[in-house]
Amino acid sequence: MLISLSAFFLVAGAVFFLAGTLGLLRFPDVYTRLHALTKADNLGLGLMVLGLMLQAESLAAAGKLLFIWLLLLAASATAGQLVASWAQGKGIAPWRR
């Protein structure tokens, strides 16, 4: 039961990663690509961490996994902000249909 729940979260995480990568490759400009990376991948990693936490040997290991996700959230949000503000400083206009 626990294993199948864990597998479900892991596969769901992989789907989000796939969607994020697809967005990175196919979206038209830097801002939309950032959207794909920072949103989809963070959620994908969150789901994967959840799946792995269910299989963790101890509470401490589960806590470390959760901590890794929180750190990545902070780092990726900051990196996204930095890239976007650099692009705006360069005068790159957001894509319009």
Add this chain to the structure above:
Amino acid sequence: MASLNLLPLAIDLVLALTLLWLAWRALSSPDLFRAVVLFIALGLVLGLVWVRLDAVDIALAEIALGAGVTGALLLAALAKLQSAEAETADASTEQEGDWQGCSQALAEPDAKSKPTLTASATMDATGSAMPIALRILLALLLLVPLAGLGWVVWQLWLPAPGLTDLVAARLEASGVAHPVTAVLLNFRGYDTLLELAVLLLALLGVWSLSSAPHLGDEEQEPALAALSRLLAPLMILVAAYLVWVGAHAPGGAFQAGSVLGAAGVLLRLSGWRVPPRATGWPLRLVLVLGVVVFACMGLVVMAFGQPLLGYPPGWAKPALLAIELAATLSIGAILAALFIGGRP
């Protein structure tokens, strides 16, 4: 069962192919920035490969030093290269031209040969420079040494357990419980001491080339400043943990030092500066601390009838801990100073 056995093989195969592809792309990319980013990706994948080979120590070192710190150094060098090129384009005959010419000469194999290389490659594509038969001949000629090398490696006699048994037998006396740390700091202490000295020499080389770039009040990113305020204390904690855990599990001075160095890089990028009163002898003391403590420990034991770097039984653990702490501080400071580049 067969499918369960195939899965690790498939993962290994994908990792190996990705590694080769990234290495080829990093080498062949005409755009230097792209090459650096590919190099960082290569380091991360290489770290995964080391994990698959059960070499977690090397994986940590590869990701922290090979991908992280080296990547940051390459990006910093690239930024300097571009600004130097822009300046030499403006005015080439100035006092500073001396130094820039030097850096350009150093950069020559990277920056200048790449465009000419791609230029000749495009000429090849049109078929005007080199006939196709000659290119095939060259490729065949190159295959001969490749096949020879492959054959030699294939024929190498590898003793199955290597030195593992020897290390395991002496582990008790080394003062630590993790074989990798025992080898690095005790059994092969020379190597590690000289590695520290090489790092210090590299920094001396950088310092003797130029003084640190003057940094005014640049516009600072509030998000980056907030992140570094959050991360810097955490990174110091992680570095301390890595030193401590190195005694019985993967970790140690180089990994911990690179985390400290990364904290320095992050603080630098977010606008923090070393206060001027600390850039004199305090900074230099921290830089040489690792080599000095290591060498002194190695010499002091000679007074007790031990060989150089041969710690007497019972004293190995505190001696190694002192060396690791000093080395961590020095490695962190040296790596951050290399990133800043130039004498303060």
